[in-house]
Amino acid sequence: MIETSRARQALRPRPSAGSFGMLWLVLLTALGFAAGSTSDVAAQAGEEPVPIRSRITIGNDLGLTVFNDGFVGNNLSSRDPSLEYPLGSNIEHLVRAGLWVSGINVFGDTLTSTSAVAGRAGSRGFGSEFTPTSGIEELSILPNSRFFSPEARSEQDFRFSFADTVAFARDSEDHRPLDLEVDVETLLFSFEPFDAIVLMNVTVTNLHPTNPLFDVYVGYYTEFATGYKEPDNPDWDRGWFDQKDIGYFDSLHVSHEHHFLLDNGDAPTWAGLALLGTRPLPLEEMTVSFNWWNWDDETNRTGDAPIFDADRFEVLGNGEIRDTEGSEAPNNDPVGTLSVGPFPILEAGASVTTSWAWLGGQEDRVEGRDAEEDLIFNAGWAQTAFDLDLNIPLPPPSPSLLVQPDRDRLILRWDDLPERFIDPRSGAEDFQGYRIYVSQERLETGFRNILEADVVDSVFYNTGLEDLLDPVTIDGVDYKYRYDINGLRDGFKYWTAVTAFDTGDPEIASLESGISQNRTFAIPGSRSADATGEDVVVFPNPYNGDAEWDGSLGRDRYLWFGNLPARCAIRIYTLAGDLVDTIEFDQDTYAPLDVRGIYDPTDSRNPESDLPQLAGGMAAWDIVSRRDQGIASGLYIYSVEDHDSGDRQLGKFIILK
Numbered sequence: 001m002i003e004t005s006r007a008r009q010a011l012r013p014r015p016s017a018g019s020f021g022m023l024w025l026v027l028l029t030a031l032g033f034a035a036g037s038t039s040d041v042a043a044q045a046g047e048e049p050v051p052i053r054s055r056i057t058i059g060n061d062l063g064l065t066v067f068n069d070g071f072v073g074n075n076l077s078s079r080d081p082s083l084e085y086p087l088g089s090n091i092e093h094l095v096r097a098g099l100w101v102s103g104i105n106v107f108g109d110t111l112t113s114t115s116a117v118a119g120r121a122g123s124r125g126f127g128s129e130f131t132p133t134s135g136i137e138e139l140s141i142l143p144n145s146r147f148f149s150p151e152a153r154s155e156q157d158f159r160f161s162f163a164d165t166v167a168f169a170r171d172s173e174d175h176r177p178l179d180l181e182v183d184v185e186t187l188l189f190s191f192e193p194f195d196a197i198v199l200m201n202v203t204v205t206n207l208h209p210t211n212p213l214f215d216v217y218v219g220y221y222t223e224f225a226t227g228y229k230e231p232d233n234p235d236w237d238r239g240w241f242d243q244k245d246i247g248y249f250d251s252l253h254v255s256h257e258h259h260f261l262l263d264n265g266d267a268p269t270w271a272g273l274a275l276l277g278t279r280p281l282p283l284e285e286m287t288v289s290f291n292w293w294n295w296d297d298e299t300n301r302t303g304d305a306p307i308f309d310a311d312r313f314e315v316l317g318n319g320e321i322r323d324t325e326g327s328e329a330p331n332n333d334p335v336g337t338l339s340v341g342p343f344p345i346l347e348a349g350a351s352v353t354t355s356w357a358w359l360g361g362q363e364d365r366v367e368g369r370d371a372e373e374d375l376i377f378n379a380g381w382a383q384t385a386f387d388l389d390l391n392i393p394l395p396p397p398s399p400s401l402l403v404q405p406d407r408d409r410l411i412l413r414w415d416d417l418p419e420r421f422i423d424p425r426s427g428a429e430d431f432q433g434y435r436i437y438v439s440q441e442r443l444e445t446g447f448r449n450i451l452e453a454d455v456v457d458s459v460f461y462n463t464g465l466e467d468l469l470d471p472v473t474i475d476g477v478d479y480k481y482r483y484d485i486n487g488l489r490d491g492f493k494y495w496t497a498v499t500a501f502d503t504g505d506p507e508i509a510s511l512e513s514g515i516s517q518n519r520t521f522a523i524p525g526s527r528s529a530d531a532t533g534e535d536v537v538v539f540p541n542p543y544n545g546d547a548e549w550d551g552s553l554g555r556d557r558y559l560w561f562g563n564l565p566a567r568c569a570i571r572i573y574t575l576a577g578d579l580v581d582t583i584e585f586d587q588d589t590y591a592p593l594d595v596r597g598i599y600d601p602t603d604s605r606n607p608e609s610d611l612p613q614l615a616g617g618m619a620a621w622d623i624v625s626r627r628d629q630g631i632a633s634g635l636y637i638y639s640v641e642d643h644d645s646g647d648r649q650l651g652k653f654i655i656l657k
Contacts, residue, residue, distance in 0.1 A: 050132040056081055056604055057198050059140075059156030060190040060516060061444055062360045063087040063605060064094075064198050068132040068160040070115025070182065072097040072220075076237040077124045079229050080604045083271045085196060085360030088443045088605060090229040093257055093271035093360075095121055095240070097222040098128065100337060101164070101204055102313040103178055103213040103346065112312040113164040113178050116221050118295050118305060118335060122237065129175050130162040130182065142517060143417060144400045153390055154187035154199070155517070165207065172307045179207045190514020191395050193381045195444075196360035196374075199276075199390075205351040213346040217316035218354045219339025223295065224257030226267050241295070242330035248290045250321055252379045253283075254359070255290060255338045258371065259329070270361040270371040274379045275338055276386035279353040283340065287319045292327060292336030305335075317341050357382035365445075395511035396421035396431045396500040401518040402479060403496060405615040409486045410496060410522050412436065413472065413479035418500035418513070430502040432459060434468075437515055438485055439495045442610070444515050447497065451483060459503050460510075490525040491539060491560045492549050493598070493612070522613040523598070526562040528587050529617060534563040535649060536640045542654035543623070549597075556597035558620045559653070561585075567643040570619060575635055581626045585619045592620040623655065633657045 050068070057064045063081025065074050073082040073094040081087060083094035098116020105111060115128040137159045139152035147156075163181040167174070187199040206213055227240035245259030256272030277283045296305040306312045316339040327334045343352045359382060361375025369377065385392055396418035404411040419431045433454025439446040453468055454460040470482035488494060497515040504510035529536065540547050543559050550557045561570055561583075570583040591611055592598045598612055598620055625631055633655050640649045 050134060052132055053136055054080070055136045055138070055158050057156060057158070057186065057188055058087065058516075058605060059154075060188045060195045060197070060514060061086045062188070062196050062198050062358065063092075064186075064358055066136070066158060066160075066184070066186060067126070067128075068134065068136050069126070069128040069162050070099045070130045070184070071126040071128050072116070073223075075119070075123060075126060076121040076240070078604070079236070083224075083358060083360075084229075084605075085269045085271055086362065086443055086445065088441075089269070090231065091226065091267055091269055092229065093224055093226045093269070095223040095225050096126070097220055097273070098126075099130075099182065099202060100219045100221050100312060100316060100339065101178060101180060101182075101216065102309070102316045102341075103216040104313075105178070105213060106211045109176065110310045110313045111176055111178050112309040112316075113175075113180065114221065114312070115162070118223070128162075129177075130164050131166060132160070133163045133181060134159075134161045136160040142397050144397065144518075153185075155190055155514070156186075156188050158184075158186040160184055163207065173309060176309075178213065181205045181207050187390065189392075189394075190516045191512060193378065194385065194392075195514060196362070196365075196378050197382045197385070198358040199382065199385060200356045200358065201353055202356065203351050203353045204346070206346045206348055208348045210348050212348055212350075215317070215342040215344060216346045216352065217313065217339055217341030217343075218352070219289070219316045219337045219341075220273060220356065221335070221337050222255060222273055223335040224255075224271065226257060226259055226269075226271075228267075241333050244327075244329040244332070244334055246292060246327055246334050246336070247324050248321065249376065249379070250290075252376065252383070253288055253338070254375070254379050255336065256359075256375060258361075268363040268371060270375045272359045272361075272375055272379070273338060274357040274359055274382055275340055276355040276357055276383055278340055278343075278355070281343060281352075286340050287317065287342070288321075289316060289318055289339045290321045290336065291315050291318065291339075292322055292324065292334045295333040295335045315339070355386050357386075391425065393425050393508050393511055394423060395502050395513045398497070398499050398513040398517035399434070399481075400477065400479075401496075401498050401520055402474060402477070403520045403522045403613050405522045405524045405613055407526055407615070408488055408490060408524055409484050410438075410488060410494060410524055412483045412485065412496060412498060413470070413474070414481050414498050414518075415478060416480045421500075423502065426505070430504075431455070432457075432501050432503045432510065433463075433465070434481070435499045435501065435512065436483055436485075437497045437499070440493065442495055442519075442521070447495070447515055450485065454501075457503075488524045490562070491523065491547075491618070493521065493523055495519055495521050520613060521610045523615075523618070525560065525615040525618040527615050527617045528566045529563045536564060536638075536651060537562045538638065538651065538653040542656050545657045555622065555624070558592075558595050558597045558622045561619045561621065561638070561640070562617060564617050564619060564640065565642040565644065565647075566616075569641045569643065570621075571639045571641070572621070573637045573639070575637065579626070580631060580636065581621065581624070583619050583621060587616040590614070590619060595620045595622045597622065631655060 054067045063084035073096045074080045084092035102112040139149040139157040140147040141152045161183045164177045183203040185201040225240040229236045246257045253275040258270035306315045361371045363371040399414035402413040436451040437447040456462045468481040497519045499513045501512040572580040
């Protein structure tokens with residue numbers, strides 16, 4: 001078992017929970033407190049249960065799945081991001097995590113409520129002892145977000161709540177609720193230096209109408225493990241547990257993990273959880289504990305895992321900072337807790353708040369800084385955000401961006417929203433200019449800056465914005481600027497973004513909005529044949545088993561039909577005249593959502609902005625028959641029937657595998 005004797009000596013002297021219970025029971029009964037369970041009072045009797053729901057942070061570069069019953073991560077049950085960093089890299093660092101709250105009730109009972117404990121990976125039966133009391137609400141401070149709200153505190157807020165009010169039987173020990181409600185708020189920003197941080201505020205409220213709780217501890221159970229969700233490997237979730245390497249930065253209160261044998265080396269990213277602070281009591285007056293033990297299937301009741309409520313209370317409050325030397329895999333399979341307390345008394349109806357930060361760190365994200373140093377850097381900025389109560393400097397928001405694909409180019413149009421932004425710290429309009437980025441991959445590390453333009457003053461390059469002016473109103477939106485990205489290749493995937501940056505000041509360097517705010521996926525190509533008057537084409541032709549733009553999986557392959565009429569039917573036949581497939585095309589509504597190489601609807605990381613923008617005269621075919629079978633090599637005939645004119649064009653193409 002984990003030793004706790006030294007930790008008990010470090011805490012202020014106190015009698016055992018049992019003797020406390022007798023004293024409290026006498027005192028509180030005399031004072032008229034209720035002498036019975038309040039679970040039935042606190043439960044939402046007669047109401048429909050709130051379903052368990054999850055959301056994923058996609059507003060910056062750290063992907064985290066959160067559930068409205070307190071569970072964090074995905075337990076390797078899906079490819080949903082579970083502390084995935086960078087988002088889109090398929091490298092993630094968390095199997096499961098969840099809130100633990102311990103306290104002593106007025107009867108002297110030591111109770112613990114958990115939203116995650118050790119269990120078998122791969123299942124969605126997470127087993128939280130909390131039940132949701134709300135869905136997950138999203139808000140945003142970004143003016144051009146559909147989630148914009150004046151009540152928002154970050155670029156992507158999630159808010160939800162869950163409660164512990166229901167008693168039930170379980171294998172290790174019957175659950176007795178603490179009668180708590182927990183409100184969770186996650187916050188994030190897409191710009192440096194906050195783009196690898198998800199802040200999490202956890203407010204615990206005593207729901208009992210009269211009875212207090214004593215010596216309340218709050219912590220997070222975490223099972224960190226780094227692995228690569230290889231896209232073409234059906235067994236992507238195997239082998240993670242013999243590669244763990246956990247650690248703890250005591251000065252920053254950061255629990256972290258980083259090991260993964262990617263190409264026989266460490267993973268290029270680290271991840272961790274930081275404890276930032278507590279309210280109403282400051283962290284300096286509290287005891288922080290960091291404990292780890294080897295994973296143990298709790299139904300077996302073996303090993304040193306804290307199984308029972310009283311054991312978990314001891315772990316959360318023992319004051320230990322357990323050395324992680326010797327915890328490395330494959331000889332160990334560490335899991336653990338980072339916790340804080342005690343809140344000496346939590347009165348009926350009163351609340352306490354703990355603040356946390358989920359962190360990423362990446363090698364060479366900044367030249368000369370390794371992943372560990374980057375994690376420490378990000379932890380410091382998370383602490384700064386907490387210390388300032390989020391009163392941090394903000395860059396102007398990115399503009400509203402419209403991308404119009406055309407042949408061999410993308411036309412970018414954007415509004416002047418950032419120029420009206422008032423910095424909340426300085427109260428000044430400190431907009432300075434725009435930067436344009438393009439990439440052939442979604443990862444932000446692939447974006448390159450191709451243009452910077454700023455206002456004429458005494459700061460930066462003074463290029464002026466006049467050359468970008470091209471005012472136009474499209475679908476009721478006034479776009480002020482235009483820039484054409486030329487020299488691109490038709491049919492290839494591109495991501496582009498326009499950011500805004502400010503002037504900075506002597507204390508704070510210039511800040512730039514995040515690429516993710518208006519990152520847009522677009523594919524150059526031909527406009528409708530109604531506009532070009534050209535004949536339908538197929539490319540590449542011949543198709544030699546794969547195209548340069550294809551992904552690694554067979555279902556990621558596709559070819560294009562170009563110069564299509566505005567409304568038409570594409571029919572593909574064998575030489576024998578057998579119908580292989582039909583594509584209905586309408587330039588106003590078409591999107592290749594069924595072509596996985598372009599858009600994978602099962603990928604939960606795809607925000608709405610990742611729907612591909614097309615030129616209006618192209619349709620993709622995934623080289624799969626209407627019976628969902630791969631097609632053989634050979635010569636194929638296509639017919640394109642114009643729904644408006646009735647005209648028909650015939651052609652042929654070759655598939656070589």
